[in-house]
Amino acid sequence: MTIALRTDEVTKLYGKDSSAVVAVDRVTLEVRRGEFVALVGPSGSGKTSMLAMLAALLSPTSGSIFIGDVALGEMKEKERTIFRRGKIGFTFQANNLVPYLTALENVELMLRLNKTLDKAGKANARELLVRLGLEDRLNSLPNQLSGGQQQRVAIARALVHRPEVVLVDEPTSSLDTERAFQVVETFANLIHEQNRAGVMVTHDLRMTKYVDKVIQMVDGKVTRLVNDRAQIDLLERIGGFEVVEEQLPSTPFRVAVTNPQPEMMSLSM
Amino acid sequence: MSFYLALKEIWRLRGRYLLFSLVIALITILVLFIAALAGGLANANKQLIEKLDAEMLIYQDNVDLQPTSSRLGQSKLSDMRRIEGVEDVGPLGLATATFVFSDGRSAIDISLVGVEPGKPGDPPLLAGPGLRSKRHNDVVIDQDLASRASLSLGDRFIIKSIQGTEEEFYELSVVGITDSRQYFFLPSVFIPLRTWSEVRPQGESESAKAEIVFNIAAVKLQDPQLFDLVAQRMDHFVDGIEVADKQTAILALPGYTAQQSTLNTQQIFTVLIGVLVVGGFFQIQTLQKVAQIGVLKAIGSSSSMVALAILLQIILVTVIGVGIGSLGTMLLVLGMPSQIPILFTGSTVISAFFLLLFIGPIGGLVSIRLALKIDPLTAIGLSS
Numbered sequence: 001m002t003i004a005l006r007t008d009e010v011t012k013l014y015g016k017d018s019s020a021v022v023a024v025d026r027v028t029l030e031v032r033r034g035e036f037v038a039l040v041g042p043s044g045s046g047k048t049s050m051l052a053m054l055a056a057l058l059s060p061t062s063g064s065i066f067i068g069d070v071a072l073g074e075m076k077e078k079e080r081t082i083f084r085r086g087k088i089g090f091t092f093q094a095n096n097l098v099p100y101l102t103a104l105e106n107v108e109l110m111l112r113l114n115k116t117l118d119k120a121g122k123a124n125a126r127e128l129l130v131r132l133g134l135e136d137r138l139n140s141l142p143n144q145l146s147g148g149q150q151q152r153v154a155i156a157r158a159l160v161h162r163p164e165v166v167l168v169d170e171p172t173s174s175l176d177t178e179r180a181f182q183v184v185e186t187f188a189n190l191i192h193e194q195n196r197a198g199v200m201v202t203h204d205l206r207m208t209k210y211v212d213k214v215i216q217m218v219d220g221k222v223t224r225l226v227n228d229r230a231q232i233d234l235l236e237r238i239g240g241f242e243v244v245e246e247q248l249p250s251t252p253f254r255v256a257v258t259n260p261q262p263e264m265m266s267l268s269m
Numbered sequence: 270m271s272f273y274l275a276l277k278e279i280w281r282l283r284g285r286y287l288l289f290s291l292v293i294a295l296i297t298i299l300v301l302f303i304a305a306l307a308g309g310l311a312n313a314n315k316q317l318i319e320k321l322d323a324e325m326l327i328y329q330d331n332v333d334l335q336p337t338s339s340r341l342g343q344s345k346l347s348d349m350r351r352i353e354g355v356e357d358v359g360p361l362g363l364a365t366a367t368f369v370f371s372d373g374r375s376a377i378d379i380s381l382v383g384v385e386p387g388k389p390g391d392p393p394l395l396a397g398p399g400l401r402s403k404r405h406n407d408v409v410i411d412q413d414l415a416s417r418a419s420l421s422l423g424d425r426f427i428i429k430s431i432q433g434t435e436e437e438f439y440e441l442s443v444v445g446i447t448d449s450r451q452y453f454f455l456p457s458v459f460i461p462l463r464t465w466s467e468v469r470p471q472g473e474s475e476s477a478k479a480e481i482v483f484n485i486a487a488v489k490l491q492d493p494q495l496f497d498l499v500a501q502r503m504d505h506f507v508d509g510i511e512v513a514d515k516q517t518a519i520l521a522l523p524g525y526t527a528q529q530s531t532l533n534t535q536q537i538f539t540v541l542i543g544v545l546v547v548g549g550f551f552q553i554q555t556l557q558k559v560a561q562i563g564v565l566k567a568i569g570s571s572s573s574m575v576a577l578a579i580l581l582q583i584i585l586v587t588v589i590g591v592g593i594g595s596l597g598t599m600l601l602v603l604g605m606p607s608q609i610p611i612l613f614t615g616s617t618v619i620s621a622f623f624l625l626l627f628i629g630p631i632g633g634l635v636s637i638r639l640a641l642k643i644d645p646l647t648a649i650g651l652s653s
Contacts, residue, residue: 048649057567057645078571085569092567092648095560098274100281112270113569141281157568169649 004197005031005054005165010063012049012220023049025220026063031165031213036191036198038208041217048169050217051201055088055167056080067164085113089158089166089196091187093173096154097142103129103153104138110161121160128156132186148179155187159194166191168200172207185210209236270570271577279582286582289550290590293629296543297594298601300536300621301613305602307532308615310454314528315519317382317452323359323389323487324496326518327503328511334521336363341510342480348507349486354499356491359388360462362483363452364469367429368418369438377417379428380452383465389487392459397422397445405464409445414456417607422446428458431470439468453523454610540624547632551583555636562640563647572641579640580633587629595622 012024024046031037039047052058053065056072057080065072067087075083084090089110097106107125111117129138132152142150151171158166168187172180184200188210191198200211208214214232216224226232279286318326327349332338341360349358362383367376384390386400392409400407410420420426424443429436441460450457460468466481490499500512513521520526555562562575602613612618646652 048651052646052649052651055567055649057649058651081566081569081571084567088569090568090648092564093650095564095648098561098565100278105277110568112273 002033003030004033004035004068005199006066007054008064008066010050010053010060010065012046012053012058013061022220024053024060024217027217027220027222028063029215029222029225031197031199033197034192034195035213036188036200036211037213037215038211039199039201039215039217040203040205040208042203044219045217046220047201047217049220051167051169051199054165054199055090056084085110086161087164089161089163091151091154091158091166091168091171093170097150097157099142102139102141103134103145103149106142106153107156107160110157114161116161125156125160128160129153132156147175148183151175151179151183152186155183155190159190159196162194162196164197166196166198168198170202171200172202172204177206180204180207181209206236208232271574271581274565274574275578275581275585278578279585286586287589290586290593292546292550293543293587293590293625294592294594294597296539296546296628297591297625298598300539300543300625301595301598301618302601302611303532303536303539304617304621305598305611305613305615306609307529307536308612308617309610310532311525311529311617312612312615313451313454313610314522314525317380317450317457318515318518318522320392320448320450321361321390321487321515322393323489324493324514325488325490325500325503326513326515327358327486327488327507328513330509330511332511334511334513334518335523336361336484339484340482341484341486342482344480345507345510346486349488349503352499352502352506354491354495354502356489357389358489359385359390359487360481360483361390361485361487362462362465362469363485364430364465365453365455366458366468366470368414368458369427369429370418371427376429377414378455379414380455380457381428381430381465381469382452382457382459383462383469383483384459385462389489392445392447392450394445394447397443399445400459400461401444402461402463404444405461406439406441407444407461408441409447409459410443411447411450411457411459413449413451414458415443415446417456428468430468433472437468536621540621540628543625543628544632547583547587547629548635549632551579551633551636552639555579555639559643559647562643563645566643566645567648572643575643576637576640579637580630583629583633583637587626590629591622591625594625 007027007029010024010027013020014023015021027050039050041047049058053060056075059073098109101109104125107129108117108122111121111125126138129135132155134149134152137145137149145153171183175183184207187198211232213225213227214235215222226235327341328334329339329341346358346360349355360383364381366379366381368379369376386402391400394409400409414420418426420443422443425440427438427440429438462481462483490496496514503510503512565575566572599613602611605611644652
């Protein structure tokens, strides 16, 4: 699998000099095409800052980010905007959809922004929504849709323009658990099926059920990387790294803060 | 893209935007109505002077350019005519009399304007042969009086004038109709100066004078470009006079400046209120949309795209509002009784109309600035 997204020693500081706060501390990671990664951690762990940098919304203080072969750090504001609309698919916690556009129009909006709204594009938008079970809600406005339906429209919008990377910000915060599972599962299926690279930021470890890799951040650092299915399932079942450690007293966990190698990070049962 | 977003939002929220357009429409009606009233009042005050076929007006010296205080005699006219650069000079006598209906309807006050037939001041005609020196009871009336008193060519009518302490009645005959030429809010009746001198209201001592006295003189120049030069000569060669151009004369009309500045102030304040109302509305609209605009920017809309969409909405809402308001004002004006001086087609109304079209974009500047400043990071709950 080719690497779709790569960061190298990315650091983000807020403020200057002595009052500077380290939000992200020398994070190196990579996501391959067809891979769905969960970025987890408590609030203040730096995962949202990381997401903002991956989305070309925020510049790293140091280090570099590549999406495909493109280095985000060297881009000007205008180039980033154009890059975002073409190469990145995005869903947000809330206020995802433009309230005065119908479900279909919201999805087509990405194609309009990219000036690729042709017949095929329209068909693709419609097809995605049908695929997500919204065939009878195509012309509904967001306020006529349930929270889950709105999230599904957002998924379609994040994928319709065939982006390199799909970023998902806390998909579960405005949904009940069952719907949240459905939404994340749908996302995972589509990311695998369409061979995109997906990064989901969540504080809810139960949502790792459908991902291929879990990256935990604490205090701006990557503290753990889990990519073994069985271990991810364990995480998901018991709901936290701390608990996992309690259950796994045999091998003390060792962390490579930067550039974590999967083999170093694996938990042994 | 901006057009698409702007129009979609307006259409989906058409109730809200229409309501707001109606607010702008009401402001428009108020501003245009005040402008029309200012125009109408100005017109009713200055029309006679403004339409004079002359460039220069001569007053008696030291009367502050007040026509009714000014007194000039026939001998001065001959002096003026001899000045180089003067084409012709006509006397203007200004007085007030009352038009009396024979059927008992309530009387109409009129401006009785004494002119010398064929000289500056004698109005151009829409109909009829006009004034002739020897026909003393012939008059030219303006359209305003013709319509209000239902008079036409050849009709006779009676005016009432106070001589000494007595009411006197004179019968006059319409030999010409000119366009509307109100003076001091009253419709005008043009009458040969000699007759004017007899019928105008006057105290008994005045009527004893031998020389015909009038108020001001209207001077037509051979070359209007040489106004200053002729004015200098006039000052130099004719004693006891003051020279003014038409604009100065109009500004000096009793109450003219005070009245116009009052109405202009009202108009300016209403426009300012309009700017603030539009500004407030779109500011609240934009504040409500901060999260949504953040998302739009995060998925790749540029700031200029979002700001342009808001600007387009502001322009559209303003144009619709001003359009409805203008139409409303027109209907309102049509329904007004003719005595209320309203001029809907005057330059004041037209400039007010264009000014109103700018209240939206000017008021909306703050919200456009706000929209430009919204950081796409707000979409994921961060701020820069």
